[in-house]
Amino acid sequence: MFTLPDLPFAKDALAPWTSAQTLEFHHGKHHAGYVSKLNDAVVGTEFLDKSLEEVIASARSKNQKVFNLAAQHFNHSFFWNCLTGASQQPSAHLLTMLERDFGSIDAFRDQFSAVAAAHFGSGWAWLVQDQAGKLIVKDFHDAETPVGTELRPILTLDVWEHAYYLDFKNDRASFIKGFWERVNWAFVAEQLV
């Protein structure tokens, strides 16, 4: 059985960027729905009693429904961990890595923001690390996820409309701008290899 993780912050901790009302729906309805439907979908299948990462890797080519639900469960759980109500600065090590691969942290933020803003339809903007350790910005459609690929998840932003519509309506650019005040850089740094 997969379970909905508690949010790693108080429901009003991200306001006004993301309101408690948005989180009641985004975490309490959307994410909870993916978990509950995933549990129903794996009954009687080879995916039962496997880890979430194993389910994602093996369902990707075998079962689109299970893949989508499992990937959305992973993506949302990871997304909550990327956020914090307390403003943080990246560690010196993370800054060095971002400078090595993007030139500067501002150049990284600009590239990530541009990819998130330009993403057509539902999906996710990700910072990932390739097998050589290089940091890359990449968008993924719908439920797609770096899990089970050769890319390592480092930081993500949900750009499905349900992530921002109650707070920003159609203004995705302002949602993306406010994201940078809410990034849990300590968690991000822990994901690096």
Ligand code: MN
């Ligand atoms: Mn979402």
